[in-house]
Amino acid sequence: MPQPIAPISIAAYTATTAAGVGKHELLSALREHRSALTPNDFGPDPLPTWIGRVAGLESVALPEPLADWDCRNNRLAWLGLEADGFIHAVHAARERYGAARVAVVLGTSTSSIGATEDAYRALDVDGRFPEGNRNRLVHTPHSLANFVQQALALEGPCVTISTACSSSAKVFASAERMLRLGLVDAAVVGGVDTLCGSVLFGFNALQLVSPAPCRPFDAERDGISLGEAAGFALLEREAPTLSAVAAPRGDAAGLGQARRPAGLYLLGYGESSDAHHMSTPHPGGLGAERALDDALARAGIDASAVDHINLHGTASTKNDEVEAALIARRFPAAAHASSTKGVTGHTLGAAGIVEAAASLLAIEHGFLPGTVNTRSLDAACGPQVRTAPAENEVRVVVSNSFGFGGNNCVLVFGRGETALT
Amino acid sequence: MKAHGANAFFVEGIAFWAPTLPGWPVARAAFRGEGSPADPPAKRPAPELLHAAERRRAPDTVALALDVAAAAVHESGHAPGSLPSVFTSAHGDLAVNDYMCRTLASTPTLISPTKFHNSVHNAAAGYWTIGTGCMEASSALSAFESSFAAGLLEAATQCAADVRPVLLAAFDVEATGPLATVTTSAGLLAMALVLAPEPSARTIAAFDWSLASGASVAVAPASAAARALAGNAMADALPLFERLACGSTGELRLPLSATLSLRLVPKPLALPGSERRASS
Numbered sequence: 001m002p003q004p005i006a007p008i009s010i011a012a013y014t015a016t017t018a019a020g021v022g023k024h025e026l027l028s029a030l031r032e033h034r035s036a037l038t039p040n041d042f043g044p045d046p047l048p049t050w051i052g053r054v055a056g057l058e059s060v061a062l063p064e065p066l067a068d069w070d071c072r073n074n075r076l077a078w079l080g081l082e083a084d085g086f087i088h089a090v091h092a093a094r095e096r097y098g099a100a101r102v103a104v105v106l107g108t109s110t111s112s113i114g115a116t117e118d119a120y121r122a123l124d125v126d127g128r129f130p131e132g133n134r135n136r137l138v139h140t141p142h143s144l145a146n147f148v149q150q151a152l153a154l155e156g157p158c159v160t161i162s163t164a165c166s167s168s169a170k171v172f173a174s175a176e177r178m179l180r181l182g183l184v185d186a187a188v189v190g191g192v193d194t195l196c197g198s199v200l201f202g203f204n205a206l207q208l209v210s211p212a213p214c215r216p217f218d219a220e221r222d223g224i225s226l227g228e229a230a231g232f233a234l235l236e237r238e239a240p241t242l243s244a245v246a247a248p249r250g251d252a253a254g255l256g257q258a259r260r261p262a263g264l265y266l267l268g269y270g271e272s273s274d275a276h277h278m279s280t281p282h283p284g285g286l287g288a289e290r291a292l293d294d295a296l297a298r299a300g301i302d303a304s305a306v307d308h309i310n311l312h313g314t315a316s317t318k319n320d321e322v323e324a325a326l327i328a329r330r331f332p333a334a335a336h337a338s339s340t341k342g343v344t345g346h347t348l349g350a351a352g353i354v355e356a357a358a359s360l361l362a363i364e365h366g367f368l369p370g371t372v373n374t375r376s377l378d379a380a381c382g383p384q385v386r387t388a389p390a391e392n393e394v395r396v397v398v399s400n401s402f403g404f405g406g407n408n409c410v411l412v413f414g415r416g417e418t419a420l421t
Numbered sequence: 422m423k424a425h426g427a428n429a430f431f432v433e434g435i436a437f438w439a440p441t442l443p444g445w446p447v448a449r450a451a452f453r454g455e456g457s458p459a460d461p462p463a464k465r466p467a468p469e470l471l472h473a474a475e476r477r478r479a480p481d482t483v484a485l486a487l488d489v490a491a492a493a494v495h496e497s498g499h500a501p502g503s504l505p506s507v508f509t510s511a512h513g514d515l516a517v518n519d520y521m522c523r524t525l526a527s528t529p530t531l532i533s534p535t536k537f538h539n540s541v542h543n544a545a546a547g548y549w550t551i552g553t554g555c556m557e558a559s560s561a562l563s564a565f566e567s568s569f570a571a572g573l574l575e576a577a578t579q580c581a582a583d584v585r586p587v588l589l590a591a592f593d594v595e596a597t598g599p600l601a602t603v604t605t606s607a608g609l610l611a612m613a614l615v616l617a618p619e620p621s622a623r624t625i626a627a628f629d630w631s632l633a634s635g636a637s638v639a640v641a642p643a644s645a646a647a648r649a650l651a652g653n654a655m656a657d658a659l660p661l662f663e664r665l666a667c668g669s670t671g672e673l674r675l676p677l678s679a680t681l682s683l684r685l686v687p688k689p690l691a692l693p694g695s696e697r698r699a700s701s
Contacts, residue, residue, distance in 0.1 A: 002583065100632075113518070113521075113522075117522050117526070119603075120523060120525065121525075129603055135603070136604060136605070137565065139600065139603045139604060140512050140604065141542055142563040142565040142568075155634065155678065156681065157571070158571075158678060159562050160562065160564065161561070162561050173558075174578075177579060177583070178578060181578060181582050183578065201532045202532055202537035202540070203537075204530070204532075205534040206534045207534075271558030272557065273546075273547075273550035273558065273559050274551075275551055275553070275556050278538045278539075278548070279534075279538040290556055403541075404547065405541060405546055405550070405559075406547060407543055407546070407547065407559060
């Protein structure tokens with residue numbers, strides 16, 4: 001078992017999804033128990049399915065110095081960076097620590113492949129990419145972190161993690177290690193994935209896409225709904241000063257210490273491999289459970305301390321069956337487990353950070369999301385899996401992300417006081 | 422120029438593969454000026470970890486990564502299932518990407534499900550953990566033409582932070598089809614290292630490492646055999662493997678970006694017995 005880690009402070013975070021730009025739009029959709037999925041209208045020949053599409057990306061313009069990076073994925077990254085004052089929080093960290101002391105560690109499954117797909121549909125007479133879509137820095141997986149590092153004017157280590165649907169969960173683990181070794185003083189983590197032909201037609205070829213809005217953990221679930229999203233978090237080793245912790249707008253911040261939002265922390269993480277199959281989870285959930293065990297051990301807590309679990313819950317037959325059994329055997333009945341995929345769709349390489357944001361919103365607002373679209377829970381679900389949202393104090397949240405290749409990552413988040421005890 | 426932190430890793434396994442340098446013994450000899458590249462060049466390796474049918478169908482990236490990973494782990498003496506792993510590649514499998522984009526442009530509903538799941542950047546990591554029954558953490562990274570340095574930084578960071586041995590596998594392949602308009606990567610090139618946090622009887626080489634900020638300068642490969650591989654996107658690894666072959670003592674800086682380098686300073690090798698005496 002791994003050793004407990006020192007909690008990592010989350011100084012700022014944001015998420016932009018089909019629910020809207022910024023984390024408050026996500027919170028509103030979760031509170032209203034509202035799906036942001038819409039009928040698929042993406043690309044020239046849309047498949048009959050539903051998608052979580054971010055509105056208005058087609059008209060986002062990158063700032064002039066970054067114009068060469070233009071593509072759907074980097075537009076979404078930029079839109080996401082501008083939300084919730086995230087850029088300003090990063091600039092403050094850059095001033096505090098120096099550009100070389102802030103890492104950029106981002107996850108994506110397909111990065112800018114949409115731009116490459118576009119080029120293949122518009123090849124010139126010589127079979128080459130068309131003029132205007134030839135930036136070699138865009139047609140490669142590192143387009144995402146490379147672009148974001150430029151956009152934020154940072155100079156620390158910069159890497160793109162691409163482990164399919166666990167990508168932007170694993171970024172927390174990589175950043176924690178860099179912080180622990182003192183290689184950097186802060187890290188921008190997160191992930192961005194955009195809708196593209198590869199994932200829509202690829203998951204369709206695997207017969208994993210639902211013709212209707214996805215219904216996680218429903219007895220009659222019939223597949224996933226794909227989505228797109230950008231999310232970021234700013235991690236620091238030291239507890240931030242009060243001024244560095246952004247109080248939610250409209251909150252009664254300033255009315256006294258007791259009313260101030262407690263700081264948010266990454267308490268632990270676990271990473272593992274299924275060693276089973278490229279696109280099907282281990283039937284016994286052994287890999288997922290191993291990641292959970294490691295995450296709890298790093299957090300120094302027992303499963304009984306967990307108030308809420310943000311499930312991977314894609315609505316694929318296999319994932320939900322295996323994950324439901326894992327939750328049923330490992331968590332107390334009082335834990336509130338739910339999947340937010342019915343709200344945002346499965347945002348693939350961005351799912352880890354979107355669900356990290358949902359977890360942090362739950363802690364900050366004492367709000368437990370339900371499982372949108374789900375009507376009748378699968379018999380495999382224990383009492384932990386809920387369809388309806390609830391209000392309650394949330395101290396510790398576990399967030400699950402499981403990807404192709406049997407790549408698993410489980411994160412644990414908590415409030416300041418849970419981190420200090 | 423500032424250097425941040427100081428950690429060390431101890432190399433317990435080295436593997437290398439290119440068609441002209443198929444295996445570390447051939448590569449090492451060529452880098453030392455004691456041997457010649459293979460002529461004719463070797464065919465791509467057939468990874469024994471895969472079943473016969475999978476072996477034929479495996480993308481080049483998977484075949485290369487599994488071959489070097491297995492060779493480095495074998496030399497290290499660790500059980501393959503016991504090591505966390507970091508797989509790094511600038512571009513992933515360019516032939517699979519070319520297939521995906523070509524098919525999407527013509528007949529998108531005919532995408533092969535197998536090609537799709539092979540298109541994920543962590544396909545090689547997935548096949549490695551499945552083939553070896555490894556349930557440890559595995560990662561898959563990209564950092565454009567600094568992907569070897571970024572992978573080495575991630576592996577060395579894991580090794581130092583969690584005080585346990587880590588497998589690093591690095592690979593890139595030839596750009597094919599219209600992708601070659603923008604993606605410059607030639608030939609097949611792969612290498613792997615097993616890094617340990619402490620010296621042991623199996624230590625082959627050792628380095629102190631740190632981050633160094635300030636304008637970075639890529640070191641050109643010294644040997645003709647390595648220079649011939651410089652067109653591959655994983656070529657940023659070549660200067661380190663030349664050092665490993667020749668046992669040079671000077672420091673080496675691998676660019677992580679235009680303004681940051683991974684600084685490697687070779688450590689003299691002490692026998693495990695003398696190391697224990699020295700530290701007691």
